[in-house]
Amino acid sequence: MSWEVVMGLEVHLQLATKSKIFSGAANxxxxxxxxxxxxxxxxxxGMLPVLNSEAVRYAVMFGLAIDARLGKRSVxxxxxxxxxxxxxxxxxxxxxxPIVCEGEFEIPMEDGSLFPVRITRAHLEEDxxxxxxxxxxxxxGVDLNRAGTPLLEIxxxxxxxxxxxxxxxxxxxxxxxxxxxxxxxxxxEGSMRCDINISLRPTGSxxxxxxxxxxxVNSFKFVEKAIAIETERQQDVLESGGTITQETRLYDAxxxxxxxMRSKEVANDYRYFPExxxxxxIIDEEYIDAVRSALPELPRIKRARFISEYALSQYDAALLVxxxxxxxxxxxxxxxxxxxKLTANWILGDLAGALNRDSLQIHQSPVSAESLAGLxxxxxxxxxxxxxxxxxxxxxxQQEGTADAIIEARGxxxxxxTGALEAMVDQVIEDHxxxxxxxxxxxxxxxxxxxxxFVGQVMKASKGQANPQLLNTLLxxxxxxx
Amino acid sequence: xxxxxxxxxxxxxxxLALQAGKTSALELTEAxxxxxxxxxxxxxxxxxxxxxxxxxxxxxxDLQLSAGTAGPLTGIPLxxxxxxxxxxxxxxxxxxxxxxxxxxxxxxxxxxxxAAGTVMLxxxxxxxxxxxxxxxxxxxxxxxxxxxxxxxxxxxxxxxxAAVAAGFAPLSTGTDTGGSIRQPASLCGITGLKPTYGRVxxxxxxxxxxxxxxxxxxxxxxxxxxxMLQAMSGVDAGDSTSADLEVPxxxxxxxxxIAGLKIGIPKEYFSHNxxxxxxxxxxxxxxxxVKEGAELVDIELPHxxxxxxxxxxIAPAEASTNLSRYDGVRFGHRCDNPLNLTDxxxxxxxxxxxxxxxxxxxxxxYALSAGFYDAYFKxxxxxxxxxxxxxxxxxxxxxxxxxxxxxxxxxxxxxxSDDPLAMYLEDIYTLSVNLAGLPGLSIPAGLIDGMxxxxxxxxxxxxxxxxxxxxxxxQLCTDHHQAKPTLAGVNP
Numbered sequence: 011m012s013w014e015v016v017m018g019l020e021v022h023l024q025l026a027t028k029s030k031i032f033s034g035a036a037n038x039x040x041x042x043x044x045x046x047x048x049x050x051x052x053x054x055x056g057m058l059p060v061l062n063s064e065a066v067r068y069a070v071m072f073g074l075a076i077d078a079r080l081g082k083r084s085v086x087x088x089x090x091x092x093x094x095x096x097x098x099x100x101x102x103x104x105x106x107x108p109i110v111c112e113g114e115f116e117i118p119m120e121d122g123s124l125f126p127v128r129i130t131r132a133h134l135e136e137d138x139x140x141x142x143x144x145x146x147x148x149x150x151g152v153d154l155n156r157a158g159t160p161l162l163e164i165x166x167x168x169x170x171x172x173x174x175x176x177x178x179x180x181x182x183x184x185x186x187x188x189x190x191x192x193x194x195x196x197x198x199e200g201s202m203r204c205d206i207n208i209s210l211r212p213t214g215s216x217x218x219x220x221x222x223x224x225x226x227v228n229s230f231k232f233v234e235k236a237i238a239i240e241t242e243r244q245q246d247v248l249e250s251g252g253t254i255t256q257e258t259r260l261y262d263a264x265x266x267x268x269x270x271m272r273s274k275e276v277a278n279d280y281r282y283f284p285e286x287x288x289x290x291x292i293i294d295e296e297y298i299d300a301v302r303s304a305l306p307e308l309p310r311i312k313r314a315r316f317i318s319e320y321a322l323s324q325y326d327a328a329l330l331v332x333x334x335x336x337x338x339x340x341x342x343x344x345x346x347x348x349x350x351k352l353t354a355n356w357i358l359g360d361l362a363g364a365l366n367r368d369s370l371q372i373h374q375s376p377v378s379a380e381s382l383a384g385l386x387x388x389x390x391x392x393x394x395x396x397x398x399x400x401x402x403x404x405x406x407x408q409q410e411g412t413a414d415a416i417i418e419a420r421g422x423x424x425x426x427x428t429g430a431l432e433a434m435v436d437q438v439i440e441d442h443x444x445x446x447x448x449x450x451x452x453x454x455x456x457x458x459x460x461x462x463x464f465v466g467q468v469m470k471a472s473k474g475q476a477n478p479q480l481l482n483t484l485l486x487x488x489x490x491x492x
Numbered sequence: 493x494x495x496x497x498x499x500x501x502x503x504x505x506x507x508l509a510l511q512a513g514k515t516s517a518l519e520l521t522e523a524x525x526x527x528x529x530x531x532x533x534x535x536x537x538x539x540x541x542x543x544x545x546x547x548x549x550x551x552x553x554d555l556q557l558s559a560g561t562a563g564p565l566t567g568i569p570l571x572x573x574x575x576x577x578x579x580x581x582x583x584x585x586x587x588x589x590x591x592x593x594x595x596x597x598x599x600x601x602x603x604x605x606x607a608a609g610t611v612m613l614x615x616x617x618x619x620x621x622x623x624x625x626x627x628x629x630x631x632x633x634x635x636x637x638x639x640x641x642x643x644x645x646x647x648x649x650x651x652x653x654a655a656v657a658a659g660f661a662p663l664s665t666g667t668d669t670g671g672s673i674r675q676p677a678s679l680c681g682i683t684g685l686k687p688t689y690g691r692v693x694x695x696x697x698x699x700x701x702x703x704x705x706x707x708x709x710x711x712x713x714x715x716x717x718x719x720m721l722q723a724m725s726g727v728d729a730g731d732s733t734s735a736d737l738e739v740p741x742x743x744x745x746x747x748x749x750i751a752g753l754k755i756g757i758p759k760e761y762f763s764h765n766x767x768x769x770x771x772x773x774x775x776x777x778x779x780x781x782v783k784e785g786a787e788l789v790d791i792e793l794p795h796x797x798x799x800x801x802x803x804x805x806i807a808p809a810e811a812s813t814n815l816s817r818y819d820g821v822r823f824g825h826r827c828d829n830p831l832n833l834t835d836x837x838x839x840x841x842x843x844x845x846x847x848x849x850x851x852x853x854x855x856x857x858y859a860l861s862a863g864f865y866d867a868y869f870k871x872x873x874x875x876x877x878x879x880x881x882x883x884x885x886x887x888x889x890x891x892x893x894x895x896x897x898x899x900x901x902x903x904x905x906x907x908x909s910d911d912p913l914a915m916y917l918e919d920i921y922t923l924s925v926n927l928a929g930l931p932g933l934s935i936p937a938g939l940i941d942g943m944x945x946x947x948x949x950x951x952x953x954x955x956x957x958x959x960x961x962x963x964x965x966x967q968l969c970t971d972h973h974q975a976k977p978t979l980a981g982v983n984p
Binding site: 053090092097281286288 | 576577583585590593595596597599694695696697698699701702703729730731732733809810812813815816817819821822823833837857860861862865869
C-alpha cells in the first residue's frame with residue numbers, strides 16, 4: 011500500500027523585543043543563569059504582568075505580512091501545568107482568542123512553483139525557563155533567563171505532504187521573520203522551534219490518520235530527518251497491522267529516532283481560562299494602518315520585483331531574497347555592475363561557496379557588493395575570462411584591492427588585442443607542424459578535439475590571458491587558411 | 493494629648509494634634525506599641541512588629557512636622573495586612589507556605605502610604621491566603637474579637653479590624669475579595685472600605701482571586717477612610733488592571749449634605765438569612781439617613797442568592813492557579829528530602845497549605861477541568877455578568893444601595909470552622925459587590941448584645957465619593973463609630 015504523509019506545523023518564534031513580554035527584564039540569549047530574570051519572571055508573590063507593546067506590534071506585523079485576519083480583540087489565557095522551569099505554574103498564552111487569525115503564506119519551492127500554506131492562527135505567549143539536567147549529579151538546575159521571552163506561536167493547517175514542503179515553509183518563515191525584524195532567527199539558540207504534527211493515510215484517502223506530535227525540533231536538517239524517521243515508524247506500525255497512538259514524541263538527533271515522552275509529561279489538562287491580570291488587547295484600524303505603513307518590502311514582493319526588474323528566475327530570486335542583507339547585497343552589486351543575471355550567478359555560485367567554506371554569513375563577506383560589482387563589470391566587458399575572474403575573485407577575497415587593481419597587479423588582463431594574439435597563434439602553428447598536418451587531415455568532428463591542443467598552447471604562451479572566443483576564431487581561421 | 497486618646501482618636505484628629513504640636517509621631521507610635529504590648533498577646537491581631545523601623549519613621553515624621561512639610565498622614569501609625577509585600581519584612585499571608593518569605597519589594601499600596609508619611613508598625617493576622625471569614629485559618633493562630641474574646645473578628649482581614657478596634661493603630665490596610673474588609677469591619681465595629689476594582693493597585697499584594705481582589709482602608713471613621721484612600725489610589729503602570737482615571741479629592745465633598753440622595757434597599761438583603769436584630773439596626777440607621785434628607789427606594793438584586801455559587805467557582809478557580817507558584821522550587825515551604833519532583837510538589841503543598849486553602853484549590857481546579865469548564869467556570873462568568881447588570885439596573889433608580897454587611901454579629905470561635913458552607917454564607921451581602929467590581933463601605937450601626945453591627949453602603953463604579961459622603965454624614969449624626977470595646981479582662 012502506498013501512504014500519504016499529512017503534516018501540520020507549530021512554530022514557536024522568539025520575538026526580538028528589548029525586554030520580556032510581561033516584564034522589564036532584558037530579553038537576551040547567553041547571559042549567566044538567572045541574571046536576566048526579575049521578580050515577575052520568577053513568579054514572586056504579588057508580582058503582576060504588564061504587556062510589552064512591542065510584542066503586540068511584532069505579532070501584528072506578522073499578521074499583516076501573511077494577509078491574516080487580525081483579532082481586533084484578543085485575550086490572554088492561563089495554561090496551567092506544573093514544571094520547575096515554569097515559575098508561576100501556568101504559562102500566559104492566548105487560547106480562546108488569538109491576535110492573528112487565518113492567513114495564507116506562499117512558499118517558493120525549488121522547482122520554481124509556489125506552495126500555499128494556510129495559517130490557522132498565531133498567538134502571543136511567554137516562553138518558559140530551562141531545566142539544566144547535565145550540570146549537577148542527582149539534581150536539576152533551573153535557569154529562568156528565558157522565562158518570559160515573548161513567543162509568537164504560528165500554527166498551520168495540515169497542508170504539508172513532504173518534508174521538502176515543511177522545510178521550505180520553515181525557511182520562508184525564517185526569512186519573513188528576519189525581514190520583519192521581529193526575530194533574530196537564531197535557530198541554534200532556540201529562536202525558532204518547531205513541533206510537527208504528523209500522520210499517515212492511504213494515498214487517495216480523505217480521512218486523516220491518527221497523528222503524533224514531535225516536539226521542539228530545532229533545525230531544518232532535524233525537521234527533515236525527524237519527518238523521515240517518524241514516517242517510517244508509523245508506516246511500519248500500520249503495515250504490521252498496528253495502530254498509531256496519539257501522543258507526543260521527542261526527536262533524538264543523536265540516535266536519529268523519535269520516542270514517546272513519558273505519559274506523565276503529557277497527560278496534562280491545561281485548564282485554560284482568561285488571564286485576569288491582563289486586559290484584552292484591542293487593536294483598531296488606525297493602529298493597524300500605522301503598523302502596515304511601517305512594514306518593510308516583504309520577501310514575496312521583493313521576489314516578484316527581482317523577477318520582473320532583473321529578469322531572474324523564480325528560484326534565483328527566492329534564494330537572493332532569503333535575507334534582507336543578501337537581497338541588498340545583490341541589488342547594490344547588480345545596479346553597479348549593470349549585469350544582474352551575471353551578478354546573481356556569482357553571488358549564488360562563487361561567493362556563496364566561499365562564504366560556506368569559511369562559515370561566514372553574507373554580512374561578514376570580505377568581498378563587498380561594490381567590489382564584486384567591479385569584478386562583474388570586467389567580466390561583462392570581456393576584460394576577464396571566467397577562469398581569470400576566479401583568480402580576481404580570490405584576490406578580492408584576500409582583500410588585495412579592487413578588481414581593477416588586482417587585474418593590474420597580477421597582470422591578469424585578458425589578451426583581446428587581435429594583433430598580439432595573432433602573433434602568438436602564428437608562433438604556435440610554426441612550432442607544431444606535425445600537429446597542423448594532422449589537424450588538416452582530420453575529419454571535421456575530430457578537428458574539434460585537435461583544436462584543443464592549439465588552444466592550450468596559446469593559453470600557455472599567453473599565461474592564460476588570451477580571450478578564449480577570440481583565440482578560437484583566430485586559430486580556426488589560421489589552421490584552415492594555410 | 494491624653495494617653496488614652498492617642499489610641500482611640502481618629503487619624504484626622506491625631507493629624508491635627510501632630511500639626512498643632514500637642515503630641516509627636518514618636519509619642520503616638522510608642523503609645524500604639526504599648527497598646528499592642530498590653531493586648532496583642534490576647535487578641536493576636538498583629539503577627540509581625542517593626543518597632544525599630546517604626547521609631548525611625550516616626551522620628552523622620554517629626555522632623556517633617558516641625559519643618560512644616562508634613563501631609564495629613566505624616567506620622568500616623570498604620571498596620572498592613574500580611575498579604576501586602578513589605579520590603580525586608582516577612583510577608584506570610586498567614587500561611588506555613590510563606591513563613592520564611594521576605595520580599596525584596598514593597599507593594600504599591602505600601603510604598604504610597606509610606607510616601608504619605610505613615611509609620612508602619614507591623615503586619616496583621618488574617619485567614620490563610622485571605623481565604624476565610626473568621627481569621628481562624630491563620631498559621632499564627634486565631635485573632636480574637638476585642639468586643640468579646642470568645643468571638644471571631646471576622647475575616648479575612650480580621651487582624652486589621654481587631655487591631656483598629658483595640659487601639660493598636662488608627663489605620664490598617666485590608667484586602668477584600670468577597671467581603672474581607674467589610675465583614676470584619678462590621679464584626680469589629682470599625683469603618684472598612686472596599687474601593688472599586690481598579691481604584692487601588694494590586695501590585696505587590698499576594699493574589700487570591702485576581703479579578704476580585706481589591707485593597708482598601710480599615711479605619712475608625714469614614715473621614716479617615718477618605719484620607720487613606722486618597723493616598724492609596726491611582727493608576728499604577730505595574731498593574732494593568734488599575735484604572736487610568738483621575739482620582740477625585742475624596743475629602744473635599746465629605747461635608748456636603750445628602751438631601752435628595754436616593755438609597756436603594758434591596759429586598760434580597762433582608763431575607764430569612766438575616767438576623768432580624770441586625771435588620772432592625774440597619775433600618776434604624778437608614779432612618780437616620782432619611783432624617784438627613786435621603787430618600788429610600790425599594791430595589792431588586794434578583795441574582796443575590798446565585799452570587800455565592802458564582803463567587804465560590806470564580807474565586808477558587810483563580811486562586812487554584814494563583815497558588816500554583818507555591819511549589820517548593822524557588823521560595824516558600826519545601827518538604828524535607830523529596831524523593832522526586834512529584835513528591836516535592838505534593839508534600840511541599842500538602843504541608844504548606846492549610847485545609848481551607850487546599851479545599852479551594854481543589855474546587856477551583858475542578859471547576860476549570862476539561863469537561864467541567866463550560867458547566868462551572870463559563871456559567872459562573874455568565875451569572876457574574878447578570879449580577880453586574882442587576883446593579884446597573886438598580887443604580888438607574890438610586891445613588892447608593894444600603895443593607896447589612898454581614899448576616900449577623902460576630903460568632904463564637906470555632907462555631908463555623910467545621911461547616912464551610914455556613915462560613916461562606918457570611919459573605920452573602922458582600923461578595924456580589926466584588927463580582928460586580930463596585931465600591932462597598934461598612935460602617936458601625938450600633939450594638940446588639942454588646943457586639944457591633946455594620947451598615948453596608950454600595951456605590952456606583954468609581955463613585956467612592958458618594959459612599960464616603962453618605963457614610964460621613966451618618967457618622968456626623970450618630971456616634972456608633974465612637975463606641976469602643978472596653979478590653980476589660982483582656983490583659984493577660
